[in-house]
Amino acid sequence: xxxxxNLNKTFDGRLVLDNISVTFETGKxxxxxxxxxxxxxxxxxxxxxxxxxxxxxxxFEDILFNNLDFEERKKIREQMGMxxxxxxxxxxxxxxxxxxxxxxxxxxxxxxxxxxxxNFCLKRVDIINSNKLYPSELSGGMKKRVAIARAIALNPKYxxxxxxxxxxxxxxxxxxxxxxxxxxxxxxxxxxxxxHDMNSVVEIGEKVIFxxxxxxxxxxxxxxxxxxxxxxxxxxxxxxxxxxQLKSTENNNSV
Amino acid sequence: MLVFLRxxxxxxxxxxxxxxxxxxxxxxxxxxxxxxxYLGVNSVGIISIISFFMxxxxxxxxxxxxxxxxxxxxxxxxxxxxxxILEFSSTISALILAGKVGSNIASEIGTMRVTEQIDALEMMxxxxxxxxxLPKIIATLLFNPLLTxxxxxxxxxxxxxxxxxxxxxxxxxxxxxxQYAFIPYYITYSxxxxxxxxxxxxxxxxxxxxxxxxxxxxxGRASTKAVVYSSVLILLFNVILTQLLLS
Numbered sequence: 390x391x392x393x394x395n396l397n398k399t400f401d402g403r404l405v406l407d408n409i410s411v412t413f414e415t416g417k418x419x420x421x422x423x424x425x426x427x428x429x430x431x432x433x434x435x436x437x438x439x440x441x442x443x444x445x446x447x448x449f450e451d452i453l454f455n456n457l458d459f460e461e462r463k464k465i466r467e468q469m470g471m472x473x474x475x476x477x478x479x480x481x482x483x484x485x486x487x488x489x490x491x492x493x494x495x496x497x498x499x500x501x502x503x504x505x506x507x508n509f510c511l512k513r514v515d516i517i518n519s520n521k522l523y524p525s526e527l528s529g530g531m532k533k534r535v536a537i538a539r540a541i542a543l544n545p546k547y548x549x550x551x552x553x554x555x556x557x558x559x560x561x562x563x564x565x566x567x568x569x570x571x572x573x574x575x576x577x578x579x580x581x582x583x584x585h586d587m588n589s590v591v592e593i594g595e596k597v598i599f600x601x602x603x604x605x606x607x608x609x610x611x612x613x614x615x616x617x618x619x620x621x622x623x624x625x626x627x628x629x630x631x632x633x634q635l636k637s638t639e640n641n642n643s644v
Numbered sequence: 645m646l647v648f649l650r651x652x653x654x655x656x657x658x659x660x661x662x663x664x665x666x667x668x669x670x671x672x673x674x675x676x677x678x679x680x681x682y683l684g685v686n687s688v689g690i691i692s693i694i695s696f697f698m699x700x701x702x703x704x705x706x707x708x709x710x711x712x713x714x715x716x717x718x719x720x721x722x723x724x725x726x727x728x729i730l731e732f733s734s735t736i737s738a739l740i741l742a743g744k745v746g747s748n749i750a751s752e753i754g755t756m757r758v759t760e761q762i763d764a765l766e767m768m769x770x771x772x773x774x775x776x777x778l779p780k781i782i783a784t785l786l787f788n789p790l791l792t793x794x795x796x797x798x799x800x801x802x803x804x805x806x807x808x809x810x811x812x813x814x815x816x817x818x819x820x821x822x823q824y825a826f827i828p829y830y831i832t833y834s835x836x837x838x839x840x841x842x843x844x845x846x847x848x849x850x851x852x853x854x855x856x857x858x859x860x861x862x863x864g865r866a867s868t869k870a871v872v873y874s875s876v877l878i879l880l881f882n883v884i885l886t887q888l889l890l891s
Contacts, residue, residue: 439763459771466769477764480755491768494668
């Protein structure tokens with residue numbers, strides 16, 4: 390479980406996160422949704438310690454994470470995996486070396502053991518016969534899957550995904566979403582996904598937090614989100630014409 | 645002034661992170677070996693070509709500017725040797741490397757920054773500054789003195805070839821000149837300067853790449869800044885070190 394309490398973050402005097410408090414539950418896919426520039430990525434990066442919050446608390450179970458120094462944070466970071474928006478695979482490493490990197494840095498395993506784990510993780514995300522390829526030789530979807538394989542290499546307790554299906558076609562996006570959900574359940578991880586893709590919300594959003602202009606405006610499940618009376622949320626959820634039509638059809642039927 | 649002080653502070657904060665204890669020494673060793681090939685061995689060609697022509701020009705210039713029956717011709721070899729060892733092989737090579745290696749380091753690290761690869765390292769709990777920069781600094785500190793020695797040898801060879809081919813000096817006089825009144829300390833002086841320059845090139849370029857913000861345009865700007873700042877600092881430290889080491 391990850392708990393955020395009264396989190397504030399400013400950049401050059403501009404308030405980006407305003408008193409955010411939320412609990413992300415274990416074994417569930419927790420989604421942070423909101424428009425571009427609403428503060429989703431800043432919230433996610435603050436949780437993992439890539440941004441230092443101005444004030445507020447971030448708890449990983451019963452450990453106050455943002456009070457720890459670099460060395461103390463390392464122990465918790467070894468239990469984290471993160472999928473970045475652009476995959477953030479190391480250009481100078483092959484697929485195999487990318488996935489092996491956390492194992493090289495943080496375990497004393499032999500090369501055989503590490504290779505076995507790498508192959509297991511790659512197979513788990515459906516990447517086969519690509520061990521020797523470089524990131525520049527992979528498609529967008531493959532990069533995301535390799536990045537997920539790297540994120541789960543150390544068997545993390547916490548998985549963070551920043552817009553995992555941005556830039557992907559709808560089918561590949563669904564595959565990535567399903568993979569994240571499966572892994573979350575399989576390893577009983579606390580997963581936090583940043584997204585503005587409503588498909589993801591409907592498919593995997595077991596818990597959804599809606600951020601608008603740095604403020605948490607709504608919290609609920611993917612079932613509840615379609616029936617909310619929060620106007621700002623509805624403007625976001627039913628932004629496209631197809632969703633608007635569905636909503637009006639649903640309203641007409643209920644009348 | 646405030647911006648300069650802020651940049652200076654950031655530079656030293658970065659250096660503190662760079663020189664903290666490595667997580668896995670074996671991985672750092674492998675990275676250092678890789679950087680030695682990438683930044684060092686791959687620079688042998690350009691340094692050799694430039695040194696060869698530099699030596700040739702110095703010999704011809706010295707010969708044409710000392711055309712006087714009072715001066716013995718072996719002084720051309722001596723002048724060529726001292727110019728190369730004292731100044732050209734260390735300083736000109738460093739300026740060339742600031743362009744080649746410096747821009748390479750800044751753009752590599754800068755691209756890693758804007759594509760969140762550095763965030764990925766930090767996220768895993770890896771000291772990104774140390775992991776990315778320390779092997780480069782060690783590699784250039786170890787390999788650049790070797791590049792300077794190669795430069796000295798090739799430049800003298802270029803000088804000999806140009807001098808004898810153009811007929812401004814005989815082979816015997818040139819060889820006598822480069823052996824005449826040789827002071828071994830000049831080599832030490834050249835190596836010391838090279839070590840300082842290697843550190844400047846790597847750390848300053850890495851600094852510009854590491855703290856880049858924005859996109860590809862900013863990475864390009866950081867790369868240019870890395871070359872300009874490194875070059876200016878090399879010239880500044882050249883004066884300081886010359887005064888300190890030769891006075």
